[in-house]
Amino acid sequence: MATKKAKRMYKNCPARGFVYVWEGPIRITHWVNVASIIILVMSGLYIHYPFVKHNPVDHPYMMGSIRYTHYLTAMIFTTSIIVRGMWAFLGNKYAHIRTFYNPFNKDDRKYIISYLKYYCFLEKKPKHVLTHNPMAQYAYIGIFLVFMFQIFSGFALWSQINPDGTAYAIFGSIFSLMSNQWVRYLHYFSIFVIAIFLMAHLYAAVLVDFRTHAGDISSIFSGWKADIED
Numbered sequence: 479m480a481t482k483k484a485k486r487m488y489k490n491c492p493a494r495g496f497v498y499v500w501e502g503p504i505r506i507t508h509w510v511n512v513a514s515i516i517i518l519v520m521s522g523l524y525i526h527y528p529f530v531k532h533n534p535v536d537h538p539y540m541m542g543s544i545r546y547t548h549y550l551t552a553m554i555f556t557t558s559i560i561v562r563g564m565w566a567f568l569g570n571k572y573a574h575i576r577t578f579y580n581p582f583n584k585d586d587r588k589y590i591i592s593y594l595k596y597y598c599f600l601e602k603k604p605k606h607v608l609t610h611n612p613m614a615q616y617a618y619i620g621i622f623l624v625f626m627f628q629i630f631s632g633f634a635l636w637s638q639i640n641p642d643g644t645a646y647a648i649f650g651s652i653f654s655l656m657s658n659q660w661v662r663y664l665h666y667f668s669i670f671v672i673a674i675f676l677m678a679h680l681y682a683a684v685l686v687d688f689r690t691h692a693g694d695i696s697s698i699f700s701g702w703k704a705d706i707e708d
Contacts, residue, residue: 499572499608499703507562508698514555515672521548522669549636556629559622572609579612586612597682603689608703614682621675624668631665 500508524530524544537543566575579586588605590612595601597613604611610618634652637645652661687694697703 495705496702497608497705498701499570500697500701501565501569501573502701503561503565504569504573505698505701507558507565510558511555511562512676514551514558515676517551518548518555519669519673521545521551522666526666552629552632552636555625556633559625559629563622577609577615579615604686606705608705611686614679617675617679621672624671624675628665628668628672631661635661635665 521544525541525548528541530540565573571577579590581587581590589607592601592604593611593613596604609615630649631652633645634649635658637643637649638658640646641650656664683694691704693702693704
């Protein structure tokens with residue numbers, strides 16, 4: 479009788495223990511990035527097309543205020559991205575760059591195929607991982623590259639206010655590769671790429687959490703994640 483009860487309890491809560499996966503810097507930068515992205519997307523859309531109707535008498539410097547918010551948030555976001563990048567080398571084994579899934583490694587390939595089949599609805603339950611799963615990891619690397627382009631192109635556009643300044647000397651090299659208008663266009667287009675990623679990331683995180691019961695959602699608040707028996 480006790481064995482049957484234990485089996486029922488294990489089925490409802492299959493964790494064999496909890497592991498401290500996400501350290502403080504990871505959790506802080508995660509939420510700073512979320513808040514920054516929302517502000518940058520909304521302010522960026524407004525800068526491109528002022529969709530808020532306002533009285534120029536009551537708010538004579540509306541666009542200036544929005545641009546200031548955009549620039550300030552961009553600097554906070556850039557700092558957060560730098561810290562997260564550093565933690566890929568300074569953090570614990572779950573945040574470290576060593577967790578990268580190598581498609582040429584036989585063991586890693588099992589996890590890659592498992593999660594690829596899962597996201598294609600060909601597998602009901604993927605293999606349990608404590609760190610990011612392979613598909614999520616590749617998506618994060620891709621969006622990180624988009625972030626880097628946004629940071630570089632954004633500071634390049636901002637630096638044009640002073641072509642003789644240090645900022646232009648650092649970031650202005652992008653204009654040797656493409657025109658000012660193309661930089662603006664790609665910077666604006668990337669907003670939609672990031673917005674789509676944000677929605678897909680939320681959907682995937684909730685989906686995997688419900689299916690694996692590993693506590694992916696709660697772990698980004700507490701840092702602790704359930705170690706599930708496969």
